[in-house]
Amino acid sequence: MAQNTYDAIVIGSGISGGMAAKELTEKGLKTIMLERGRNVEHIKDYVNANKAPWEFPHRGGKTQQMIKDYPVLSRDYTLNETNLDFWTNEQKSPYVEAKPFDWFRGYQVGGRSLMWGRQSYRHSDFDFEANAKEGIAVDWPIRYKDLAPWYSHAEKFAGISGNRDGLSQLPDGDFMPAMEMNVVEKDVAARIKKHFKDRDMIIGRTANITKPHNNRVNCQYRNKCWLGCPFGAYFSTQSATLPAAMATGNLTLRPFSIVTKILYDKDTKRAKGVEVLDAETNKTYEYFAKVIFVNASALNTAWVLMNSATDVWPDGLGSSSGELGHNLMDHHFRAGAHGEMEGYDDKYVFGRRANGIYVPRYRNLFGDKRDYLRGFGYQGGASREGWSRDVAEMSIGGDYKDALTEPGKWTMGITGFGEILPYHDNRTYLSKTEKDAWGLPVLVMDATIRDNEQKMRVDMMEDAKEMLEKAGLKNVNTYNNGYNLGGGIHEMGTARMGLDPKTSVLNKHNQVWDAPNVYVTDGAAMTSGACVNPSLTYLALTARAVDHAVSELKKQNI
16 A cells, blocks of 8 residues: 555544544554644643643733734633643634634644533434424434434443433433532522423533543543643543554554645546645645545634635535535523522532533423524533632731632522524635635634524523522622624534535535545534534544445445
C-alpha cells in the first residue's frame, strides 16, 4: 500500500472524528486521521492540570493582552489563562460576522473533546418527529429506534454516569452509577416534583466515569476537566477513542494537516481522496482512500465541503440540494433565575462535582401548548458561597479574612438551554475577499435567533423563577443576558440529513447524496437540534455510519 493511500480518511479528531477512527480501525480499516492543529498527548500535554490557582500569574484570569488577541473568546468565561492553548488562534483563523456570532473553536488533536461540558443525553422520538409533525424544514430520515442500539454502544464505551429516570422525553441509557445531588438539590427536586406534576429535576447525565473503565480512572471530583484530565476520567479523544484506535495498529495520526478539499472523481461519481495543506510547511499533499469521514465540526465541515467545488458542483461537494451551509443551529441560553436557600447551615458538599442538575423539557409536551414551538431544559445546581464572596460588614483585616474561610450561604441557579429551529436562511458561506493565515477563504456567519426563540426565553426566565420560589428559595431573580448564535458551542445543521436529495445534503446513513463514499457524522448532519446537548448523538450517528460504510465496502457498493 502506498504511503498516501489508506482504506479510510477521517477529517478532524474531536468527539466524532475520534469515534470514527476508533470504529473504522477496530473493523480492520487502515485509517489516517487528519487534524489541522497541533498534537496534544494524553497526560503529558495537560500542563496546567495539577496547578493550584496561585500558581498562575493572574490566578487563572485574563489579561488585557489576551482580550486583545482573543476578542471572540473574551465574550464569555471561555477566555482565561488556564487552558488558553486549547483555544484557536483568532488572528490566524478569523471569520466574518455578517451577524454577531460567537465561534469558540479548539484546533488540536482532540478538538473540543478536551473542553466540552460532557452533558450526554439521548434524543427521543419527540425530537426526531417534530419537524414532520409541525411542517418545519424537512423530516429526519431516522427515528429513535434506528439510533437506540448505537446510543447504547456509545454510552458503554464512553462511560456515561446517570440515573434511569423513566422519562419518555429523555430516554434512559446504559449508565454508570450516577453522581449524587447535594442536600439542597435533593430537597429542591422533591419540592418541584410535588408542585409540578409535569417536571422533574434529575442529576446530570455526564461523560465522567464513576468507576474504573477501559484503563481510565474514575472521576476525582476536582472539577478541572477543561484543563485535560490526567486520570482520563472524562471522555475525550485522548482518554478513550485514540488509545483504542492506536491499539489496533491500523491508525495513522497526522496533525498540522488542513484539509482544503475533497477530491471528486467525475467518472466514478465518488470521492477519491483529500488535498491537505501542511500548516507548518505550507506544502500540499494528497491522500487517497475508499471512504472519507468528514468530522471537522459543523462549520468547518461545511467549509471543507464548500471549498471542494468542481465544475460538477460549483458551490461545493454536497451542494446539489442548495442546502449546504444552511439551517445553522445552536442552543440558546443565558436566561434563567437564581436565588438563596435559607437553612442547611450545617451542611456542605463533597469535593468539586464536575456535574450539575438537569430539568428535562416539559413545554409543548403532554398536552402543554405555548405560543412558540419546541422547548428547553435547565442546567444548574446549588452550592455554598466560597471565599470570593463579599462580606458587607467587614471590609479589611483579620476578621474579614477569617470570615471568608467559612462557607457562605446556600444559593441555587438554573439556566435554560432552548432549541433553535432550523431556519433555511441561518447560514454560513465562504467569503470572497477575506483569507486566513494560510491564504484560504474564511467563513461568513449570517445567522440569528428569531421570534420563536425570543418568546421561549420569556418562559425560560419566568418558569425558572416560579420553580425556585415554589421550592423555597428566597430573593429569586431572573436574568436574560442576551445570546448570539454560536454561544452555546453546539453548532449544528449545515449539511443536514434527509429523505430527499433535493432538500438535504445527507441520506439516512449520513452519506453525502452527491458522493456516497463520503460520510458526515458531526453536528453538520443534524436535521433539528432538540434542546439537549448533542454530542452523544454525534457518537451514536458516527458508530452507526461506520458500520454501514464497512458493510457497503464489503459489498463493493462504495
